[in-house]
Amino acid sequence: xxxxxxxxxxxxxxxxxxxxxxxxxxxxxxxxxxxxxxxxxxxxxxxxxxxxxxxxxxxxxxxxxxxxxxxxxxxxxxxxxxxxxxxxxxxxxxxxxxxxxxxxxxxxxxxxxxxxxxxxxxxxxxxxxxxxxxxxxxxxxxxxxxxxxxxxxxxxxxxxxxxxxxxxxxxxxxxx
Amino acid sequence: xxxxxxxxxxxxxxxxxxxxxxxxxxxxxxxxxxxxxxxxxxxxxxxxxxxxxxxxxxxxxxxxxxxxxxxxxxxxxxxxxxxxxxxxxxxxxxxxxxxxxxxxxxxxxxxxxxxxxxxxxxxxxxxxxxxxxxxxxxxxxxxxxxxxxxxxxxxxxxxxxxxxxxxxxxxxxxxxx
Numbered sequence: 001x002x003x004x005x006x007x008x009x010x011x012x013x014x015x016x017x018x019x020x021x022x023x024x025x026x027x028x029x030x031x032x033x034x035x036x037x038x039x040x041x042x043x044x045x046x047x048x049x050x051x052x053x054x055x056x057x058x059x060x061x062x063x064x065x066x067x068x069x070x071x072x073x074x075x076x077x078x079x080x081x082x083x084x085x086x087x088x089x090x091x092x093x094x095x096x097x098x099x100x101x102x103x104x105x106x107x108x109x110x111x112x113x114x115x116x117x118x119x120x121x122x123x124x125x126x127x128x129x130x131x132x133x134x135x136x137x138x139x140x141x142x143x144x145x146x147x148x149x150x151x152x153x154x155x156x157x158x159x160x161x162x163x164x165x166x167x168x169x170x171x172x173x174x175x176x
Numbered sequence: 177x178x179x180x181x182x183x184x185x186x187x188x189x190x191x192x193x194x195x196x197x198x199x200x201x202x203x204x205x206x207x208x209x210x211x212x213x214x215x216x217x218x219x220x221x222x223x224x225x226x227x228x229x230x231x232x233x234x235x236x237x238x239x240x241x242x243x244x245x246x247x248x249x250x251x252x253x254x255x256x257x258x259x260x261x262x263x264x265x266x267x268x269x270x271x272x273x274x275x276x277x278x279x280x281x282x283x284x285x286x287x288x289x290x291x292x293x294x295x296x297x298x299x300x301x302x303x304x305x306x307x308x309x310x311x312x313x314x315x316x317x318x319x320x321x322x323x324x325x326x327x328x329x330x331x332x333x334x335x336x337x338x339x340x341x342x343x344x345x346x347x348x349x350x351x352x353x
Contacts, residue, residue, distance in 0.1 A: 112308035
């Protein structure tokens with residue numbers, strides 16, 4: 001006659017469910033913690049970020065619209081889906097929150113990726129043509145315009161048609 | 177008549193000339209501001225052994241190449257044989273394994289061979305940002321003092337190795353002695 005005795009009676013069903021719920025709760029908490037923590041890897045597009053002050057937020061959004069993604073070269077890091085852009089956003093965010101100024105962050109990026117990283121290039125020897133060319137074109141266009149106007153005025157000043165010219169014109173008009 | 181078309185024609189030719197020059201330029205070929213500067217610092221795990229930490233000092237000491245590659249990078253494969261050949265000739269080549277997974281990177285080296293002296297594992301591109309890396313493959317030439325003397329963006333081919341990289345290595349080694 002043997003009576004089967006469980007050394008450890010199975011816990012009641014309800015408790016098992018309780019455990020599962022608790023595990024789920026802990027899992028959710030972990031996910032929330034990860035989501036709320038400062039971005040560890042990269043900042044994805046449109047990811048909400050926490051700033052301590054409004055100035056920091058302004059600075060961040062100003063800078064990410066001014067820095068070029070050197071992979072997708074026609075995009076700013078604000079809009080680029082490239083991984084590099086995500087890392088650069090993260091770096092701009094971290095440096096902004098750490099209190100670095102706009103110039104310091106731009107210098108940081110320029111030191112690594114060159115002036116090309118700036119959508120707003122500095123006025124230097126090698127960018128002089130870039131900055132001056134609109135005015136240069138304006139001058140060239142202006143000179144050309146003045147020339148044309150002057151020539152027309154000269155033509156107009158040549159005066160009346162001669163008798164034979166007027167007759168020729170009449171003939172053309174009639175279609176002879 | 178000739179005078180009248182001369183100006184527009186010459187202007188058009190200038191514009192066409194500029195466009196033609198632009199055609200031959202590679203927009204990926206950005207000048208690196210780091211050329212002429214000391215190689216930036218980093219602290220990363222070795223690809224071969226996570227216990228080992230590599231820093232800038234492990235890359236510096238003699239004339240060396242530093243190649244940035246990844247197993248997912250297709251063009252890296254086309255240039256890999258040049259690294260093998262250069263390593264056989266005794267050129268020291270270090271590497272950053274960039275935004276990769278250790279397992280994939282190890283498998284890549286098993287298949288294509290491992291010509292690298294030290295490989296720093298950089299999955300989050302931390303060193304990548306310090307070194308101004310923006311796309312694989314990229315290759316740096318360091319002199320014995322750890323100054324970056326040249327940067328090649330994109331895969332190397334036989335011409336680049338023969339005409340740019342090897343002469344520079346020889347020149348730097350000559351400077352050293």
